[in-house]
Amino acid sequence: MAAMIANALGQPLEANAETGFADDKDIPAWAKGAVSAIRKLGLTEGKGANRFDPSGKMTRAEAVTVLLNLIGQAAKK
Secondary structure, eight states: OHHHHHHHTTOOOOTTOOOOOTTGGGSOHHHHHHHHHHHHTTSOOOBGGGBOOTTSOOOHHHHHHHHHHHHHHHHHO
16 A cells, blocks of 8 residues: 555655664565655554554555545645
8 A cells, every 4th residue: 555655646765765663674675665755754654553564454544544644745735
């Protein structure tokens, strides 16, 4: 999901970017740039205990939160 959002926004993706999440080592290398980009944009804060949970499923509530943050970013421009 992070990769789709970052690509849709045309975000430049850093190879092997540091995400800042506690479970950074579990995030696949190909997704780290996207995760880092959407975090820097404030679109996601991850789950509790500063985890991204890359192998977990995104809930509807989490998806709505990301979409509302995305809309909020667009409104600021």
